Each structure stands twice: as C-alpha cells, then as structure tokens.
Amino acid sequence: MPSATKHNLTEDDIYRTSTQYRFWSFSPEQLSARRKETHRLALQRAAQYTQNDASTEHLTLEEELRLVTRYAELLRTTSDHLKWPANIKSTAIQYLRRFYLSNSCMTYPPKEIYKTVLFLASKTEAFHITLSKFCSMISADPEAVLAPEYKVMQALRFTLDVRQPFRGLKGVLMELINLVDEERDGLKDLKPPEGGATSWKPPPGGKMEKKHMNDRVQAAYAAARNMLDAPASLTDAYFLYTPSQILLASLLLADEPLYECYLGTKLTLDSPTRPKILGTIQDCAQLMSSYDSKASMTKEERAELEKKLEACRDPSTKDMVKNHAAMKLNADDDDSDAKRKKAEKQQKTRAADDMFGPSLGKG
Numbered sequence: 001m002p003s004a005t006k007h008n009l010t011e012d013d014i015y016r017t018s019t020q021y022r023f024w025s026f027s028p029e030q031l032s033a034r035r036k037e038t039h040r041l042a043l044q045r046a047a048q049y050t051q052n053d054a055s056t057e058h059l060t061l062e063e064e065l066r067l068v069t070r071y072a073e074l075l076r077t078t079s080d081h082l083k084w085p086a087n088i089k090s091t092a093i094q095y096l097r098r099f100y101l102s103n104s105c106m107t108y109p110p111k112e113i114y115k116t117v118l119f120l121a122s123k124t125e126a127f128h129i130t131l132s133k134f135c136s137m138i139s140a141d142p143e144a145v146l147a148p149e150y151k152v153m154q155a156l157r158f159t160l161d162v163r164q165p166f167r168g169l170k171g172v173l174m175e176l177i178n179l180v181d182e183e184r185d186g187l188k189d190l191k192p193p194e195g196g197a198t199s200w201k202p203p204p205g206g207k208m209e210k211k212h213m214n215d216r217v218q219a220a221y222a223a224a225r226n227m228l229d230a231p232a233s234l235t236d237a238y239f240l241y242t243p244s245q246i247l248l249a250s251l252l253l254a255d256e257p258l259y260e261c262y263l264g265t266k267l268t269l270d271s272p273t274r275p276k277i278l279g280t281i282q283d284c285a286q287l288m289s290s291y292d293s294k295a296s297m298t299k300e301e302r303a304e305l306e307k308k309l310e311a312c313r314d315p316s317t318k319d320m321v322k323n324h325a326a327m328k329l330n331a332d333d334d335d336s337d338a339k340r341k342k343a344e345k346q347q348k349t350r351a352a353d354d355m356f357g358p359s360l361g362k363g
Contacts, residue, residue, distance in 0.1 A: 011168065011242075011243070011244050012242050012244055015163060015242050015243060015244070018161060018163055019157075019159035019161055020159070020161060020162065020163045020238075021242075023157055023159055024094075024098055024159075024238070024239060025239065025240075025242075026239050026240065027240075028236075028240060031101075031236060031239050031240065034101050034102075035061060035065070035101065036061065038100075038101065038102055038103065038104055039061040039064065039104060041104075042058075042104030042106045042107055043058055045107070045314060046058050046106055046312055046314070049314060049315055049316075050312060056311055056312050057308060057311070057312065058106065058312045059104075059105060059106055059305070059308065059309055059312065063305055063308075064100070064104060064105045064106075066297055066305070067105050067110055067297070067302070067305055067306075067309070068096065068097065068100045068105065068110055069234060069296075069297075070110075070296065070297040070302055071096060071110035071111070071113075071114045072093045072096055072097060072233070072234050073234060073293075073296055074114060075089065075092045075093050075096060075114055075117070075118055076089055076093065076229075076230065076233070076234075078118065078138060079092065079118070082137060082138075084122070084127065085125070085127065086166060086228075086229060087125050087164055087166065088118075088121050088122055088125045088127055089121075089229075089233075090162065090164050090166075090228075090229075090233050091121040091124055091125055091162040091164075092114075092117045092118045092120075092121035093233045093234070094162045094233070094238055095117035095120060095121055095152065095156060095160075095162075096110070096113065096114060096117045097238070097239075098155065098156055099113060099117065099152055099155045099156065101155075102155050103151075103155055105309060106309065106312055106313050106314060107313070107314045107317055108148065108151070108317060108320075109306070109309055109310075109313060111306065112144070112148060112320060113148055113152065115138060115140050115144070115145050116145050116146075116147075116148045116149050116152055117152060118138075119131065119134050119145055119149075120149060120152060120153075120160075122134065124160045124161075124162075131145065131146065141321075143321045143324070143325075144320070144321055146324065147320040147321045147323070147324035148320050148324075150324075150327075151320075162238075163243050164228075164243060165228055165232065165243040165244070165246045165247035165250070166225070166228060166247075168243055168244055168247045169221065169224055169225060169228065169247040169250065169251070172221075172247065172248075172251065172262065173217065173218075173221045175262070175265075176217045176220075176221075176258070176262060177214065177217055179261075179262075179265070180210060180213045180214055180217060181210075183210065186261065187213055187261065188208040188213060189208075190257045190258060190261055191257045192257070193220075193254075193255040193256060193257060193258070194256075196220075196223065196253065196254050196255045196256055197223040197224075197226065197227060197253055197254045197255075198216075198219045198220050198222075198223040198254045198255045199219050199222070199223065200215060200216045200219035200220065200255070216255070216258065217258070219254075219255075220251060220254045220255035220258050221254075223253075223254035223255070224247070224250035224251045224253070224254040225250070227249075227250035227253050227254065227288060228246065228247065228250050230291065230293065231250075231253075231288035231289065231291040232246050232249075232250065232288055234291055235287050235288055235290065235291050236287065237249075237284060237287055237288055240284070240287070241280070241284045241287075245280055245281055245284050246284060246288075248263070248281045248284075249281050249282075249284035249285035249288055250285075250288065252281060252282070252285045253285050253288060253289060263278075
C-alpha cells in the first residue's frame with residue numbers, strides 16, 4: 001500500500017476552509033461592486049415608496065458607509081464602557097459591517113441594528129448574559145433588541161464565526177520573547193523604530209540588554225494590539241485580508257525593524273513567495289493606517305444624516321417590533337395548525353383501529 005502523504009497545514013490553509021473566507025472575503029473590486037449593487041437596489045425600492053414626494057433626498061453610498069462606520073465606532077465605545085472582551089467587540093463590528101453588505105441603511109437604520117449585533121456577538125462568543133441584564137446595562141428595550149435578530153442572522157447567512165487576529169498576535173509575542181531569551185543574533189542590533197506606533201525608546205547610551213529587548217517586544221505587541229482594536233476592525237481589512245496578514249500588518253505599523261526581524265525567521269530572502277507576501281502585508285498596513293479617528297462623524301453630523309435617513313427610509317420596516325410580533329404570531333398559528341392536523345390524524349387512526357383492529361405487524 002502507498003504510504004499516506006503527510007500535509008502540514010498552515011494557518012492560512014485552515015482559514016481558507018472557514019465560512020469567513022468562503023462568504024466574507026473579497027477583492028477590492030468585488031467588495032465595491034457588492035456595496036454599489038445593494039445601494040442601487042435600495043434606491044430602486046425607495047423610488048416606489050417616495051414616488052409621491054419628488055423632493056425626498058436619498059442617502060448616497062458614501063453617506064451610508066460613513067453612517068455604518070460611525071455605529072461601528074459606537075459598538076467599540078459601548079463594549080469598552082461595558083468592559084467586555086475584545087473578541088466580542090470585534091465580532092459585533094464585523095456582524096454590523098457584514099449586515100450592510102446586503103442591506104441598506106435606508107431599509108434598516110444602524111441605530112436599530114447595532115444593539116442587536118452586540119447582543120448576538122455576546123452569545124456567539126459564549127459570554128453569558130441575559131437579555132434583560134444586557135438591556136438594563138445599555139438602556140435598551142428588549143423587544144427592540146430581539147426584533148431584528150432573525151433578519152441579522154439571515155444577512156449573515158447563519159455563519160456566525162468571525163476569525164480574529166488577536167490569538168495569532170499573542171503567538172507572535174511568545175515567539176519574539178523566545179527569540180530574545182535565546183539571544184538570537186541581530187536582535188540587539190536592530191534599528192530603533194522610526195515613526196511606528198510603539199511607545200518604546202532606546203535606552204540612554206544605546207547599549208541594549210535583554211531587558212531592553214523584552215521591553216521593546218512588549219511595547220510592539222501593545223501597539224499592534226491597539227491597531228487590531230480600531231484600524232483593523234473599522235476598515236475593510238477583515239473583508240480583504242486573512243487574520244495572519246492583518247496581525248503582521250499591525251506589527252509592521254507598530255515596529256517595522258522588529259517586524260522585519262520576525263518575518264526573517266519565517267521567510268528566507270530567496271523565497272519565491274516573499275515579494276508577494278510582503279506586498280500583501282504592506283497593502284494591508286496601508287489600509288489600516290488610512291483610518292483616522294479624528295475624521296469620525298460628530299454627533300451633530302450624525303443627527304443631520306439620520307434626519308435625512310428618516311425622510312427616505314423604507315416605511316415597511318419602520319416598526320420592526322410590530323413586524324416581529326406578527327411574524328411570531330404567524331409562526332405560532334402555523335405551529336398550532338400543524339399540531340391540530342397531527343391530532344386529527346391520530347384520532348382518525350385510533351377510530352380506524354377501534355373499527356377494524358390495529359394493522360397486522362410484519363412477521
């Protein structure tokens with residue numbers, strides 16, 4: 001018999017079997033086309049329900065994207081206020097961003113969706129909290145939180161897994177600490193980071209000891225983790241890159257010389273894939289560095305945009321709580337009808353048994 005071939009799967013190999021890769025990974029062109037088509041369909045519907053009011057202005061695609069980003073930022077601040085783990089925060093943000101790839105703000109305003117995705121993320125990430133307690137913590141109506149949940153699940157294609165780069169970054173930290181402990185050649189001679197996000201500074205006099213290198217590694221890790229917390233979550237990074245590419249881009253932005261040193265332990269200079277890998281990581285880093293928290297929408301801008309949204313939103317979704325109650329009632333009616341039919345069938349079977357005797361079993 002031929003011997004079985006042994007395959008060593010990489011993190012990216014495993015990632016490519018995930019629903020995130022199959023359903024939520026795009027090229028920039030595909031992502032742009034998806035959003036344009038969703039917006040086009042929303043305008044098409046809006047033309048029907050606003051046909052009697054020619055003065056109604058609809059949201060532009062750019063306005064929709066800005067509004068979604070603003071509520072993604074609100075998810076961050078809400079999660080931080082609740083002191084919830086980073087994985088819940090990132091999952092909730094990705095749920096929101098995924099939802100609006102197939103739905104328009106004019107159909108489902110983000111202010112009616114963002115609390116739902118946060119509660120759904122808490123369940124997905126096994127953070128056990130009751131609906132009543134969650135709602136009391138953020139001053140929300142339980143029915144309003146639950147009402148859009150099934151619609152959100154549909155938009156997510158019932159794929160709730162969000163692969164995040166945090167655990168991978170922790171692994172890189174452990175590897176770098178091991179390199180320092182081994183006193184790997186070249187580590188002490190690394191150039192200081194220039195313009196990186198790290199807070200680390202070389203020691204006075206420039207003489208590097210193991211303690212200084214450990215401090216540098218820890219500072220780079222902290223800076224990279226901050227990059228994952230906001231720029232990675234609030235840009236299109238999750239749609240365009242793998243978790244390992246995102247974490248390496250965060251390390252590059254934190255401390256480029258340290259990033260190059262680490263990458264040198266994984267990729268030889270003559271590796272044929274090196275230029276492509278480096279180019280992809282650079283592109284991801286450029287995307288993440290484009291995020292500017294200072295350019296965030298103000299409360300006044302958001303209020304103005306939501307006023308415009310309220311004038312052009314789909315009237316059929318204005319009362320999601322009422323719609324949800326009606327859907328539950330119909331489901332209960334269907335369930336009751338099914339139970340009634342089953343009971344009638346059983347009653348007829350018993351009546352037939354009483355008249356003719358039970359059916360003969362097969363011998």
